[in-house]
Amino acid sequence: MAFINADVGESFHHWTMGQDQALMPWIDAVNIATGFHAGDPLTMETTLLDAHQQGLMIAAHPGYADLIGFGRRSLPFEPRKLAADLRYQLGAFKACADYCGAEVSYIKPHGALYHDLMHNPDIFCLLTEVVQSLFGHLPIMVASLPKTQAHPLDCLATQYQQPLLKEAFLDRHYLANGLLVPRNHTNALVETVEQLTTRWLHYQQTDCIQTLDQQDLPMPIDSWCLHGDQPHALAFAQALHPVRQAH
Amino acid sequence: MAFINADVGESFHHWTMGQDQALMPWIDAVNIATGFHAGDPLTMETTLLDAHQQGLMIAAHPGYADLIGFGRRSLPFEPRKLAADLRYQLGAFKACADYCGAEVSYIKPHGALYHDLMHNPDIFCLLTEVVQSLFGHLPIMVASLPKTQAHPLDCLATQYQQPLLKEAFLDRHYLANGLLVPRNHTNALVETVEQLTTRWLHYQQTDCIQTLDQQDLPMPIDSWCLHGDQPHALAFAQALHPVRQAH
């Protein structure tokens, strides 16, 4: 059964973001910001400790060095700079996880980095090399695509012996082509607990995501992402919990 | 014989500082900035590679999270924040050194951190704990003091089984009380190559630093620091090299 993940540790010094503490009991895995697009050393350490004490799966969530843009802006690709930025963040994260006695379960790239590597194999390879040199063959989490499409990273991953975890978004609607409904569209977000649990149950029974126009989209899903910054994030996680327990 | 160390890797993205490449052939050890007061991930990685290829001893040079003040401003001591900041920097550095195949020989705290831990045992203990959890009993470099004074860190270091390396400044004049002549004083800096080599030779023969008023100050010295940002840094290192070879 696909596990539930959410981004946490995105507070920045005196600025709080998200409701990490409240959310953690209801999910399975946390992606912890590593300080370049969000988070800071103490936030990272505190979040790691909290998550580890609650027995959650832990992921590093590195992003571009772009605090102003929250890592959501695509930046010009400078390979050596990006490699050094990723090694720096992930090395810092690893040291912190070791200190907390926490095991790192996977790496999930953030924001524009997450999107860019779907289209630019050089970025995926660069991330893979940095991850493998630090963590060995630890999985990297990427967006899943419908089974009808070849996933652009499958070949590379095989070539690098790099395990992938493929995730889908439980709180976002999909189009029939497998893309998310754009955020500025009125129907981008799943709005109610009922919709959410229906989507989840539908996938359990069919291995398909139900698209906005009620089609069945077959999709391999290792994990569901809940966006911690959505207004209903906590309510969604809480409502889903008993449903998942019952399966 | 005391080895020569200098701070390097202090450039910041498009801003160059120091003349690292020129200096490296003439010294024994480099203290590489770890990105919180100076340096950046790519500068750190490039500097580490250069130093390793030249066979130099390599140290991490962590500082306060204070780019504006170049790590030279004493900041309020917040233990958990400082521990997280140090673990983050040193974890990043370790990952980078491992990647470069370079061994880390010691840790040298920078600027205000270097000074503050001489007076605040809590800061020294905190640094020691972070260093030991990452690097085991790797030496920490601190300022040496005249043999006539008890060094404030000797007891703590013994208690923590923490090796210390004690350094003195070859390009700065000392007062009879063992303190450096303050930087704003006209005689703060050693000005000529002759003065520098004389100082070095004098110490070789006597185990004493000659103070500004020509007294002999007995001092244990594991390493001599040359300030890379002094105008004569390169000339000093070059002039000293054959003198040291001859001993």
Add this chain to the structure above:
Amino acid sequence: MAFINADVGESFHHWTMGQDQALMPWIDAVNIATGFHAGDPLTMETTLLDAHQQGLMIAAHPGYADLIGFGRRSLPFEPRKLAADLRYQLGAFKACADYCGAEVSYIKPHGALYHDLMHNPDIFCLLTEVVQSLFGHLPIMVASLPKTQAHPLDCLATQYQQPLLKEAFLDRHYLANGLLVPRNHTNALVETVEQLTTRWLHYQQTDCIQTLDQQDLPMPIDSWCLHGDQPHALAFAQALHPVRQAH
């Protein structure tokens, strides 16, 4: 009657802080962060526009260049650097206020700058000179003290023909010596709406603040500060509004 002020505009790019929009209808004046300890250019501009449209008095709220410490850490005093930092922030704020058609009513220093200038006349003079060169004799807001004590800034202010606005804290308890109960003390904060309105009414009738041990502290008060980051800030402002209207 003393007007009510609160700090706003403290969000930072993607990080939201405070509940500025909700608070504004219930207060008289806003102190808008100018980007060095909190805020950013777009947040500052948006907040200025909102406040101006709601007819509030508007103040610039400059602080030390210390995002990590939220401007609450006292930093070494470097006069030329501080003057340049203040001129930069206040010049930017003035340009933005002019663009919005908003008049600036006063300047309120933030955090450690606010505290430091009470004890260091050089800092007060430096701020005064920067303010006067940009805004003429615009008032500077400082902490009020009991009438029984000479205010450390009165003489200087007279000398510089610099008007002061003196504020007290409606949501913080005072000691008999005129100092605030420290934040880590259990009774630091006013906890209920009833306490708050009682304090306000008591001052209206007596020109005295009631201290934690029920003494009357005579104090000149031009303005009351409500801390926007207190949990009850909005409830306090809303509850106080009809009470003030009735007077």
Add this chain to the structure above:
Amino acid sequence: MAFINADVGESFHHWTMGQDQALMPWIDAVNIATGFHAGDPLTMETTLLDAHQQGLMIAAHPGYADLIGFGRRSLPFEPRKLAADLRYQLGAFKACADYCGAEVSYIKPHGALYHDLMHNPDIFCLLTEVVQSLFGHLPIMVASLPKTQAHPLDCLATQYQQPLLKEAFLDRHYLANGLLVPRNHTNALVETVEQLTTRWLHYQQTDCIQTLDQQDLPMPIDSWCLHGDQPHALAFAQALHPVRQAH
């Protein structure tokens, strides 16, 4: 006769860039960084004072909020954010120039902003609106193009009654199509003092730039830019000075 301009004030706190003091006596105008891609408040103020005391024409040199990329990376266009960033920088600069008693002669956008507004009229209009609201109809400096091509900003500038200053690069070679030889090309840079003065004299006599393949490119030039970060910048400016005096 076209005046000579150079970018200055690009040092960043403890990091020095360029050789502003040495260069100033040999040029006519300085473009001073305003702190978002380079420079800092004290550097800006010091540079403004120096330039004003030497009687140079003074320009504000604003850029994208991108310290890591030195303002040379094109960033996604967010109109309100960019407008606020520009107003903030230029307002700060104006306050500082007023304080120094210096007149601002023009605005020169930096790096990627300079390039992006040539292709995106929305960016040019946005900059124009910010400049006009702060400085009235102060000229904006942009890249010149050969007379054979319509300049993409001429119409807009007329529409906004916005004066333009058009500059060319004296130390960079041009292609026959009016573009600069790319920086990574071996012949990108003018290498010798002789080449530089020849280029300058040729333009004086012909109103044409001599391209790399010895063609004559007619081009309107209000100002020549010398790149302060080129190795020969100072030698170039010094060599050109007597040649210009003689005309």
